[in-house]
Amino acid sequence: MENSDQRQTIATAINHSTVRRRPTATSAGRLYNSPESTDSSGEDLVKDSGSDDFMDTVDSAVAYSQPPQKHETATSNLEFAYRPSVPAHRRVKESPLSSDSIFRQSHAGLFNLCIVVLVAVNSRLIIENLMKYGLLIKSGFWFSSSSLSDWPLFMCCLSLVVFPFTAFIVEKLAQWKCIPESVVVLLHIIITSASVLYPVLVILRCDSAFVSGVTLMLFSCVVWLKLVSYAHTNYDMRQLTKSIEKGEAVPNTVNMEYPYSVRFKSLAYFMVAPTLCYQLSYPRTPYIRKGWVFRQLVKLIVFTGVMGFIIEQYINPIVQNSQHPFKGDLLYAIERVLKLSVPNLYVWLCMFYCFFHLWLNILAELLRFGDREFYKDWWNAKTVEDYWRMWNMPVHKWMIRHLYFPCLRHGIPKAVALLIAFLVSALFHELCIAVPCHIFKLWAFGGIMFQVPLVLITHYLQEKFRNSMVGNMIFWFIFSILGQPMCVLLYYHDLMNRKSKLDQS
Structure with a gap:
């Protein structure tokens, strides 16, 4: 009899603690003293009873159970809730930062950390820049008499x-x-x-x-x-x-x-x-939202001012104090490019937000233009081809409608049609930059045509590493860290050399 009673006690303890049984309202739902949590809390308690944070749940449940009699009942049930004989590991689980589960987790805390770090780092850079150069914004920041010469x-x-x-x-x-x-x-x-x-x-x-x-x-x-x-x-x-x-x-x-x-x-x-x-x-919208247009105009003015401030206060001193990236010390050139990459990225993002989001939406609202898909989530692009397909939808739709598919209908292979699309884009990028600079070094043309092998590389990486962001990292590195700052330095020094030759002549 004594042995049978002991076996019955152990069986009762296992029934109270095992993960395969649904707990009763006494053992789970009453812990929280809430009728709404009777079923769901019981399920959560059973599911988490094999994890390390189960004791935190238990402690909080005991602490917040107000009636004394229920507190005693919960305490008696907890005697069998986490016995040493109960398994602590029941399922195969991945670490939160592993490659299989990282995109299924919430990263709100890490996002907040990035914001805090950005604020701290940029605050230091602002103070350092003001101490070193002073306030560089002149009275003719918005408009000057020299503009009349244009x-x-x-x-x-x-x-x-x-x-x-x-x-x-x-x-x-x-x-x-x-x-x-x-x-x-x-x-x-x-x-x-x-x-x-x-x-x-x-x-x-x-x-x-x-x-x-x-x-x-x-x-x-x-x-x-x-x-x-x-x-x-x-x-x-x-x-x-x-x-x-x-x-x-x-x-x-x-x-x-x-x-x-x-x-x-x-x-x-x-x-x-x-x-x-x-x-x-x-497609047309029924009416014009005048208040919305006014708010977007205010944002446009503010962000345009921020963009101009970054150019005057940060980018200009960096490029003026730098050497030609293809001449002189290699390490110094890399340091200049990396230093220029941060303010250049801010200006580029402000430009995108001002033009593609604010200005095009304002124009569409005033004209009651219905299709407002001027861009897609290009920041999540996993290949360079995805980026070019999503970041400028008006140009992308034009390319597809009037260049890419007409080439395919005339029997041109897809790879050649894609190359022609990049060739046209490279020509217009070169015109928009080289002509105002009066310099034809084909830096912009070469930068766009360099995207063709990057399309192949990032596409290969995307096919090899499924659901990975390797291509996205390459895209961000090429555009924000290497590509654009390098082009800025190249055109700036060529422009300065041209001006010095004109002054000497």
């Missing part, structure tokens, strides 16, 4: 409206069948080429400020992209109209009105809309 560029920018109007006339003549299709294509080639070459000639003939030249080149490139889309889309609609007249089937994905018509109102809206792809109608 009036030829401003007039050139205003005169760019001539090219869309000329393209409209050509399309109207094509609709009336006054000129053959070959002449239409030739005229559009002349118009689009002139829309880029004309600003280039104006900038090269005028010794204007770099910012003014970049702004004009960006406007002219946008006009070129829009005019190409306008001509290509109208050409395709004329071909579809001919197919309809012949009684041929038209794909259901095509959304066009018949008969096909060219309207100046559609072109005018397209030229100011935040898109590079022409179509007869766009």
